[in-house]
Amino acid sequence: MNPKRCAACKYLRRRCPKDCIFSPYFPPSDPDKFACIHRIYGAGNVSKMLQQLPVQTRAEAVESLSFEAKCRVDDPVYGCVGIISLLQTQIQNTQALLAKTQAEIAVAQNKQNQ
Amino acid sequence: MNPKRCAACKYLRRRCPKDCIFSPYFPPSDPDKFACIHRIYGAGNVSKMLQQLPVQTRAEAVESLSFEAKCRVDDPVYGCVGIISLLQTQIQNTQALLAKTQAEIAVAQNKQNQ
Numbered sequence: 001m002n003p004k005r006c007a008a009c010k011y012l013r014r015r016c017p018k019d020c021i022f023s024p025y026f027p028p029s030d031p032d033k034f035a036c037i038h039r040i041y042g043a044g045n046v047s048k049m050l051q052q053l054p055v056q057t058r059a060e061a062v063e064s065l066s067f068e069a070k071c072r073v074d075d076p077v078y079g080c081v082g083i084i085s086l087l088q089t090q091i092q093n094t095q096a097l098l099a100k101t102q103a104e105i106a107v108a109q110n111k112q113n114q
Numbered sequence: 115m116n117p118k119r120c121a122a123c124k125y126l127r128r129r130c131p132k133d134c135i136f137s138p139y140f141p142p143s144d145p146d147k148f149a150c151i152h153r154i155y156g157a158g159n160v161s162k163m164l165q166q167l168p169v170q171t172r173a174e175a176v177e178s179l180s181f182e183a184k185c186r187v188d189d190p191v192y193g194c195v196g197i198i199s200l201l202q203t204q205i206q207n208t209q210a211l212l213a214k215t216q217a218e219i220a221v222a223q224n225k226q227n228q
Contacts, residue, residue: 040159040163041155041156041159042155044156045156045159049186049190053190057191060191060192061190063195064193064195064196068182068186068194072163072182076166076167076175077171077175078175079178079179080182080194080195080198081177081182082178083198087201088201090205091201091204091205091208095208098215101212101219105215105218105222108223109222112222112225112226
């Protein structure tokens with residue numbers, strides 16, 4: 001066995017080829033990253049998605065896929081859509097507070113101008 | 115062929131069983147919903163994820179998976195993580211504007227009290 005196999009090939013118990021599509025993004029030091037992505041998307045789907053992308057965008061794609069997979073493992077019902085809902089609520093609350101504060105400043109300026 | 119097959123079984127060209135795990139969530143009227151989810155996760159993974167969830171949470175899980183799959187088809191590099199980044203920027207901008215406005219109100223009130 002090649003001790004330098006990437007985390008994906010180690011997980012899939014296969015030889016890590018020289019042109020392995022996973023190897024640049026799944027170092028053997030972080031086995032959980034591939035395990036998580038494999039559990040949610042399957043190795044075949046991830047490989048297919050990466051192959052369809054230009055090489056210079058693949059690292060970012062792996063990061064966003066890993067993030068989504070980790071969210072889905074942590075929250076199997078809502079995944080990272082739960083985070084989107086939370087952020088949208090936070091924006092609505094901050095916008096409401098902003099509107100209230102802007103109204104207050106208008107009142108204060110009016111009084112000052114009287 | 116059964117004309118009442120769900121969109122998933124139609125896509126997979128198989129008989130739609132009475133206890134089909136997809137059928138409650140993939141009506142034949144919306145074939146794209148399953149096509150999208152199948153392209154990103156694969157039918158087997160989705161079926162496995164749904165089986166591990168209590169029945170009353172499956173509809174919400176299908177909605178969030180569909181949303182993530184659609185985002186990934188539209189933006190193969192960032193998927194819905196792109197939306198999270200946008201929302202985080204929007205929160206930071208709104209919070210900065212709120213801080214500025216709150217500072218302005220403090221200045222106006224100070225002047226008023228002089």
